[in-house]
Amino acid sequence: AQKVTQAQTEISVVEKEDVTLDCVYETRDTTYYLFWYKQPPSGELVFLIRRNSFDEQNEISGRYSWNFQKSTSSFNFTITASQVVDSAVYFCALSDDYNQGGKLIFGQGTELSVKP
Amino acid sequence: DTGVSQDPRHKITKRGQNVTFRCDPISEHNRLYWYRQTLGQGPEFLTYFQNEAQLEKSRLLSDRFSAERPKGSFSTLEIQRTEQGDSAMYLCASSRQGAHYGYTFGSGTRLTVV
Numbered sequence: 316a317q318k319v320t321q322a323q324t325e326i327s328v329v330e331k332e333d334v335t336l337d338c339v340y341e342t343r344d345t346t347y348y349l350f351w352y353k354q355p356p357s358g359e360l361v362f363l364i365r366r367n368s369f370d371e372q373n374e375i376s377g378r379y380s381w382n383f384q385k386s387t388s389s390f391n392f393t394i395t396a397s398q399v400v401d402s403a404v405y406f407c408a409l410s411d412d413y414n415q416g417g418k419l420i421f422g423q424g425t426e427l428s429v430k431p
Numbered sequence: 432d433t434g435v436s437q438d439p440r441h442k443i444t445k446r447g448q449n450v451t452f453r454c455d456p457i458s459e460h461n462r463l464y465w466y467r468q469t470l471g472q473g474p475e476f477l478t479y480f481q482n483e484a485q486l487e488k489s490r491l492l493s494d495r496f497s498a499e500r501p502k503g504s505f506s507t508l509e510i511q512r513t514e515q516g517d518s519a520m521y522l523c524a525s526s527r528q529g530a531h532y533g534y535t536f537g538s539g540t541r542l543t544v545v
Contacts, residue, residue: 319473348531358520360474360536367531406473417526418464418487419534421473 317342319409321422328397329430336392336425338407344368349383349390350408350419360406366390397429433457435537437523443543444513451509452540456525463506464534465498466522467491474522480506513544 318341328334340349351363364374366383374381378395394401404426408419436455444450456463461482466474477496478488482503492498495513500506510517520541524534 321473350533352536357538358541359538360522360524362533362535365533408473417462417528418476418479419466419474419524420476423471423473 317344317347317409317411317420319407319420319422321407321425323425324423325426325428327428327430330399331396332429333393333395334397334427334429336394336405336407336427338390338392338422340388340390340407340409342409342411344411346411348410350410351381351390351392352406352408354404354406354424356403363392363405394427397427399429399431402427402429435523435525435535437521437537437540439540440538441541441543443545446515446544447512449509449511450513450542451507452521452523452542453505453507454523454525454537455505456523457535458504460525460527460535461503462526462528463500464524464526465506465508466524468520468522468539469518477508510542513542515544518542518544 320339347368349366353361364381371383380393382391404424406424407422410419438453464479465477467477468474476489477492478498480500483500495511498508520539522539523537526534
């Protein structure tokens with residue numbers, strides 16, 4: 316069965332601190348996709364990144380970076396120099412497009428609070 | 432690309448009443464997904480359509496829930512005889528062909544059963 320675990324329920328940092336959100340996943344499939352979404356208080360899920368299982372290169376986008384390690388089944392997300400606007404709930408998700416119809420399996424989310 | 436629209440944004444209903452939500456996906460997306468999100472949890476998969484065919488239903492989708500996607504365009508999710516446990520955010524997402532192309536989520540319908 317597929318599963319995504321985000322062990323950190325809440326994280327609180329002070330502005331300009333770096334913060335890493337952990338994500339560990341389980342799947343028996345060799346082809347899968349990993350995602351990160353941001354959910355601000357308005358409720359809409361905002362797409363941040365998609366990674367397929369064959370691409371283990373780390374990615375950086377501005378202040379955001381992602382570390383994908385198949386050996387440890389982890390897909391961690393780091394925000395550098397955090398800002399108050401980064402305050403939101405962040406979800407890691409897994410999808411097996413071929414056998415599961417492409418549905419997303421979400422972790423429970425990590426609520427990030429960035430204080431000024 | 433006007434995004435995924437969901438209507439209504441909020442719904443308050445009395446226990447035992449029926450409610451229906453609507454989702455309008457991005458027009459060229461042939462897959463449409465429904466998720467339910469309760470407070471403090473991640474979204475949970477309910478069901479999905481490829482065009483007009485409903486291809487999978489989660490066991491979370493009890494007999495009181497039904498979803499349709501006539502003509503492969505918009506979709507409706509109906510809950511009959513609502514219960515307080517149905518209170519949640521109902522999210523719709525659409526995709527061109529699944530994970531490879533990514534998903535676009537709507538803003539959700541927040542249901543409160545009193």
